[in-house]
Amino acid sequence: MPLSSKVSEARVVFTPSGKRGYFPIGTSVLQAAQNLGVDIDSVCGGRGICGRCQIVQAKGEFPKHRINSKAENISPLCETEKAYAERPKKTLAEGRRLSCATKILADCVIDVPPDSQVHQQIIRKDAEAFDIEIIPPVQLHYVEVWEPNMYDPSGDLRRLREALEREWQLKNLRFGPGMLLSLQRELREGNWKVTVAVDYLGQVIAVYPGFRESLCGLAVDVGSTTVAAHLCNLRTGEVLASAGVMNPQIRFGEDLMSRVSYVMMHPEGAAEMTASIRGALNDLFANVAKQVKGAVEDILEITLVANPIMHHLLLGIDPVELGGAPFALATDESVRVRARDLNLTLHTNTRCYVLPCIAGHVGADTAGMILSEAPYQREAITLLVDIGTNAEIVLGNNERLLAASSPTGPAFEGAQISCGQRAAPGAIERVRIDRETLEPHFQIIGCDLWSNETGFAKASKKIGVTGICGSGIIEVIAEMYLSGILSTDGVIHGYTAEKTPRVVADGRTFSYVLHKGDQEIHVTQNDVRAVQLAKAALYAGIRLLMEHLKVKIIDRIRLAGAFGSHIDVKYAMVLGLIPDCDLLQVSSAGNAAGTGARIALLNYESRKEIEEVVRKVEKVETAVESKFQEHFVNAMAFPHKTDSFPNLAKAVELPDEKNMQNQTDTENIRKKRRRRKN
């Protein structure tokens, strides 16, 4: 270190980054930080207005850096800081300083606390999930623009550009022609002081008169049944408000294929459905904005996930090609589009980012799930499953990733089940059957008591016991199987009718009566068959991917979506929805697609990441794989005591193969009876 610099310069070390350098005495801490590329936020450009650039001076000896960081090594609290702290809603905690107003007087160590960093982390509650690093897609920049004068005639836009370059080193920003319509007013209203929102592609999204410091964005999960939106603070990642709404397209068909059929039958069908979903989104956005007493115009960025058909309808693309082979997507790229081009009434320049689709049956929602779960960052072979009318299946690790869609049908959603219903108050969601008496007890949504607990009748009276929802169906059938009512290949044993009045003849087959009351709730042989078909389709898809990936064992399983979040993974494994796996490694991923949308919203670099990952995902089309049918047939039966289910066998007492014999016996008995009758 030359002597001269000792006199006029000081040494500054920033923590936690460890970045360090020499700066002339009197340099502001913010300037020094920016000069070194320290991650520190600022909206107002060092004017002491935004308070984003707060730092704390570390004090004491730092022998490693040869610094004795004393209080007097930085300038004392100044008027700017006092004025800042006195402003409404602003505080400057003890020890906190505005780095823009603090000057370096001698060697010092400066800590940038997490809330002053641009790239903050969101810690996810789910222990199995990675944290989210915030890299906002839109950032605010406050500037003071030179006023026009007659001696140097230049456009408002040019002077704004010059200010952005002068104060923020932002060059070659793109101003859409729409920006010009309001620019004059915004500049004059703000008395030539404006805050400019610039997105990660260098596109100017908004110009606000005066100083502005908060920005928000929306993560939207457009499902076939429900549409959910989360309003997030783009800086902190905080979820400010959430709302959901039924997808109004349900009136065109409950499942996706019937909606595609509607489009095929009605020339204006696609346009109708597009208008319908966009209308619902607008209502939803207004609802969300209202919750925070904000305006929809404050939402500058949206990310969307959707299955391929919803994706196409939302974008106004005819989905008919997705209704038949070869199921060609119009595009498998991500789409960035102005919200207003989708007739979404937000800020005039709000941009939407729609995650990429993967294949005709594997959509942007699956891309969202992959982004949220990031199996491509792990060595463990991970299985991701999102079960709906179609089950999306992703299998692999950081070396290879495969995806497929299996046509599970709507059984898991309670459709095609005689007493099935959506997950709503009154629906049975948990079931246990006594192995000896074969008597059931259950829980319904909206009541914490089990049906065999005292007070249940009273507590459930208002709600009623109205049906069985998806997780209830899984449990009742699994329990029926475990208690010997069901055979390994899914027949309700007729002979159990002799042991319990719960099993009753039902035409040529038998039913299990789960609940007697005003509304009798039973599980029919057809119900069991429907679940078997669904679970066999899912399992066959998983087997297919395991074969393609050449793995026999799956290290971890994550179940996504509403259904995946509610089922008891043990019962899912008992029925053979998912392959044998250490039960501790099977967990719910929550609404992973929606979380993916939120990650893409808060971290724009994740967009490139998922775009690249998705390109490398190997698509397996179950419909053209002859092996799929084979796996499907093999997967109809339920797991029984063999070497194939070591983990499951540890958790439950699986029926043995004899169970199968019993069933065949029952069938034989029945056949004999029939013959006699004839």
Add this chain to the structure above:
Amino acid sequence: MPLSSKVSEARVVFTPSGKRGYFPIGTSVLQAAQNLGVDIDSVCGGRGICGRCQIVQAKGEFPKHRINSKAENISPLCETEKAYAERPKKTLAEGRRLSCATKILADCVIDVPPDSQVHQQIIRKDAEAFDIEIIPPVQLHYVEVWEPNMYDPSGDLRRLREALEREWQLKNLRFGPGMLLSLQRELREGNWKVTVAVDYLGQVIAVYPGFRESLCGLAVDVGSTTVAAHLCNLRTGEVLASAGVMNPQIRFGEDLMSRVSYVMMHPEGAAEMTASIRGALNDLFANVAKQVKGAVEDILEITLVANPIMHHLLLGIDPVELGGAPFALATDESVRVRARDLNLTLHTNTRCYVLPCIAGHVGADTAGMILSEAPYQREAITLLVDIGTNAEIVLGNNERLLAASSPTGPAFEGAQISCGQRAAPGAIERVRIDRETLEPHFQIIGCDLWSNETGFAKASKKIGVTGICGSGIIEVIAEMYLSGILSTDGVIHGYTAEKTPRVVADGRTFSYVLHKGDQEIHVTQNDVRAVQLAKAALYAGIRLLMEHLKVKIIDRIRLAGAFGSHIDVKYAMVLGLIPDCDLLQVSSAGNAAGTGARIALLNYESRKEIEEVVRKVEKVETAVESKFQEHFVNAMAFPHKTDSFPNLAKAVELPDEKNMQNQTDTENIRKKRRRRKN
């Protein structure tokens, strides 16, 4: 040259480029040309469909290249070429070959005729103007896209991208989300063969099913009074159709400032005027398309020029800021915008390019004039003048370029003149006054005879003599001055009334009767004053620029616009509208602004050129230059016999300074009379 290449390779020289290289025997001539970067057109990508890549083999000895180019050195006429020539509207002239179907068999010399080059030249009739090189902003690319299949699920867009890269090496093209709406249909309608229109920025503008070979664009000059459009073939530059329409905004105010006033007075005024001009443009476009039996959807690119106020109104920007100091433009950059964002009903992706404005009073029309005239490419000091309600003045050469706007008022357009009218049949446009008798004769628009020729009465009967248009006003006042009726400072000499009955007392001043008849047409003292004010404003602006540029002599003058095209430059100089200059170097530039729009349409590189030039233009604001007032006062008088007008003095007999004295005498006489009366 190694021996091996002699055996398997041949030498090819292309003319006129002179590019040359060695190619394997059997290479197609097109491939060789493209490999060397020879400027040769192709839409179909070498499939023998478009016929754009025609070449001619040069035959005989080329000692310089050591080539003896014999007919047999290229493959003979093949089936592809015969099939091409047999198609309707297609011909293959004697000696012409399709380079894509012609193979190189031995050393040869190949000529690429001008019509096979992408960069063609348009020779302009105006000897003073540079030719236009065509570098189309949009080009067509025919591709065959792979069909989707279930084993390799990928989106239509991706497969189209792959085809464009495979066949045309086009990468990273931008497909707006709007493209996705019709892509599926276009690909399937064309049986996976489509023609893709790509603009110079890599933006895909249109996808046409099947093969398509022609493209057109529009150059539009949005004037305050009239709007004109030229439909051009984007490849050849040919003007396919033209049309004009009155600017419907006239109902909001005849001149621009009254339209701005309307906006100030009416909250919806700007929106009304924007809708009005856009509506007129849509009508105009439909008209132009109809002329060629085409559809407006075939127009993929538009360029527009306009003065600043029309520019703002067209783009939907409030023009009020342009109505008062400091006359700040919303933007002085060029604007590229989708036609549909301006509510222009063309192809859904048609792009508009609006040339940059220069300053609050110097618009994109002036930028168009500068581009058309290219004074920045000449050493000669050039003065460009476009006279309207404001006169736009550009002065300079390849070193410096200055621009200003002078408030000439509407006198030159026939307004503020007692018998003034627009240039229309019946308007006097040419005037001569006998130096001895002071009798006039004139020509009217719509009749070739002079008023003193036999047959004039009969010929003009139907049309009538209805008023004086701009060029007529210039001529009559100049002739009045040259024949001694007017004094050097613009007073109608009372004593001339004694010499001719044409000069009559008119209140306290005198008038000159130009035409007696049903409708008497005269020139009043006020008319002379109005013209003096207008010409003094123009001249003062020019003087100001000459001072700024520090030049005393102007090498050449180009008069643009309707008025500039019709006036006799000699008379313009007699009145002192323009400074003294060699009359041979003063000429009309026609509708230079419109030509600029056409150049920007046909040669996209010219856009960058004018954008750069415009940035360097030094803006002089007449309103803040104190010298302007001084020049203005000095410019009120007409040129007389001095050393200041050497060129003009050669062309006409200018009155001498005595003329001035006479006038003073006349005024004195009149004053005396008045005093006596009182």
